[in-house]
Amino acid sequence: MRVLLSKDRTPDAGDIQLGFLNVGALAAGKASTVSGNFNITSLGLTSTAIGSYFLLLVIDDANSVNESIETNNLIASQLANISVIA
Secondary structure, eight states: OEEEEESSSSOOTTSEEEEEOOOOOOOTTOOOOOOOOOOGGGGTOOGGGOEEEEEEEESSTTOOSOOSOOSOSEEEOOOEEEOOOO
């Protein structure tokens, strides 16, 4: 699963990729809980990256897994603020 910071709720080339989380195969109708830590400072973000972002979790964004429902592979957080603490 890709983890992104995005200015909107749609993944695109302008998003900041934080990393990946490993999610195993799921049977239809099943869910999984995953967790992870991402060091935003290691990404080399500059002050231009300060602002409000959505955290996007995207799984199977290439649609390589045949599913009966292909529209449930994205979840977006509420808007969150990214700031620099000196």
